[in-house]
Amino acid sequence: MSLYRTDAVVLGHRNIGEADRILTLFSPEKGKIHAVARGVRRLNNRLLGGTQLFTFSNFLIVESKTLDSISQCEVKESFHKIRSNLERMAYGLYFAEMLRASTPEEDKNYSLFNFFLKTLYFLQEWNDLEVLSRIYEVKLMAIQGFTPEVFRCVNCGNKLSEKIRFSSNLGGVICFRCLKHDVRAVDIDYETVKVMRDFIKKPYRELIHMDLREEIKRQLKNTSQPFMLHHLDKKLKTMGFINDINGLKASAGPTGGD
Numbered sequence: 554m555s556l557y558r559t560d561a562v563v564l565g566h567r568n569i570g571e572a573d574r575i576l577t578l579f580s581p582e583k584g585k586i587h588a589v590a591r592g593v594r595r596l597n598n599r600l601l602g603g604t605q606l607f608t609f610s611n612f613l614i615v616e617s618k619t620l621d622s623i624s625q626c627e628v629k630e631s632f633h634k635i636r637s638n639l640e641r642m643a644y645g646l647y648f649a650e651m652l653r654a655s656t657p658e659e660d661k662n663y664s665l666f667n668f669f670l671k672t673l674y675f676l677q678e679w680n681d682l683e684v685l686s687r688i689y690e691v692k693l694m695a696i697q698g699f700t701p702e703v704f705r706c707v708n709c710g711n712k713l714s715e716k717i718r719f720s721s722n723l724g725g726v727i728c729f730r731c732l733k734h735d736v737r738a739v740d741i742d743y744e745t746v747k748v749m750r751d752f753i754k755k756p757y758r759e760l761i762h763m764d765l766r767e768e769i770k771r772q773l774k775n776t777s778q779p780f781m782l783h784h785l786d787k788k789l790k791t792m793g794f795i796n797d798i799n800g801l802k803a804s805a806g807p808t809g810g811d
């Protein structure tokens with residue numbers, strides 16, 4: 554029996570047996586790991602606080618050939634503001650699912666871990682969560698090695714002019730001469746392309762007060778989300794959850810919010 558200690562964020566969990574829970578953790582040293590928290594669903598269990606969804610904790614883990622188990626945990630940041638708000642929670646689940654889908658098991662990646670942790674801090678405060686999602690999609694793909702080409706034509710390398718489209722298949726913006734290379738490419742304005750450049754280059758703190766027109770937001774959603782899904786090559790279950798919540802908000806009128 555060997556023990557190891559690691560910092561990690563709880564990306565997901567599912568209940569098993571009478572009182573146990575299997576956690577998916579994301580750690581800077583070990584990447585994505587699975588471990589069981591035994592008895593955690595019993596009242597006042599000492600593991601409960603540190604194993605809540607999105608909590609950032611330091612874990613002491615017992616290694617096993619079958620399934621590792623959590624021996625101790627100590628909360629470093631609870632992120633309770635995410636869990637206490639249904640909308641923030643839904644987006645957090647979306648971010649976690651995208652991370653899980655784009656990361657192999659036990660693959661250490663310090664910059665990806667720091668990026669995800671930073672995203673959770675901003676998720677607690679961010680006003681327009683749809684915009685945060687677009688930034689997260691673009692930044693996550695960039696860290697995973699799939700930066701969308703938004704600086705020149707992804708097909709011929711030419712400088713971009715006003716007449717352009719975005720191709721998820723080709724991986725970025727195409728110029729008017731290259732339109733025939735992807736008939737499914739979607740319209741995008743040069744202004745939206747510049748916003749995407751900012752998403753790639755600037756940190757969250759410089760983007761948090763960005764005020765975007767509805768049309769730009771619509772174009773971002775039509776480009777960055779399909780681009781991400783094309784690279785993941787998977788369906789994300791949490792997207793439906795977010796659409797449901799946005800549908801409820803829309804029907805509740807403009808006063809909805811937290």
Ligand SMILES: [Zn+2]
Pocket residue numbers: 706707708709710711727728729730731
């Ligand atoms: Zn071109």
